[in-house]
Amino acid sequence: MMKGLLDWQHMSFAHPYYFGLFLLIPFMIWWQYSKKKYDNPSIRLTTISGLKEVKPTWRVQLRPALFWLRVLALSFLIIALARPQSSSVSESIDSEGIDIVMSIDVSGSMLAEDLKPNRIEAAKKVAEEFVNDRPTDRIGLVIFAGESFTQVPITIDHNVLKE
Known part of the structure; x- marks a missing residue:
């Protein structure tokens, strides 16, 4: 089940007074x-x-359904006006490590097949091995092809990097 999406304990509303409109x-x-x-x-x-x-x-025959669709639309509008917000629970992890930012070239030259299957896939494989060997380090990823772009900011969550 989608635990994070349906976690009502951390749900709040920016403007809860809009729920008074449900009286309409x-x-x-x-x-x-x-x-x-x-x-x-x-x-x-x-x-x-x-x-x-x-x-x-x-x-x-469908005329009564139109009224109930309007009621449903008004209900969704009221909920949207209340601005539901969920806060994720952050977990503090004490670990010793260093901050590392990997930089990978994703330009057209990386499609050359001098490495199997190509340079970009070889770079991904080496990067994944590098990340797996450093469980306590915070690692980020910057890609570039003419201009640079922060793909993943520095994080301890290595699964984000592997995706």
Whole structure:
């Protein structure tokens, strides 16, 4: 199960007072069903025998669903206005090591196949071995091809680097 996504203990709202807008929903429901009493169109006919075979169209059948979709949309809007925020729990790890930033060339020249399968794959393999040999070091990754880009800031989480 998605533990991090459904962890409600660390959920907070920037503007919880917007939840007061949920009081509009019962009013909307009351309004919807009270206006039906007065909003029925009517025609006086001498006979309705010809109308018994007429089936309501799909638009008429789905009309109640439109109201409930509006209620659902309003609910989502209210939740969005409250700005839900989750805070992740940070864990303090005491370790001795050094900070290392790896720099890898990702330019077109790295696609040369003088190393199998190519230079970029060989560099990835060497980098992965390097990371595996340093469990207590914080390691970051910068890639470059003309311009540099910080791919992974310095971190102790080596799984991020391996991805």
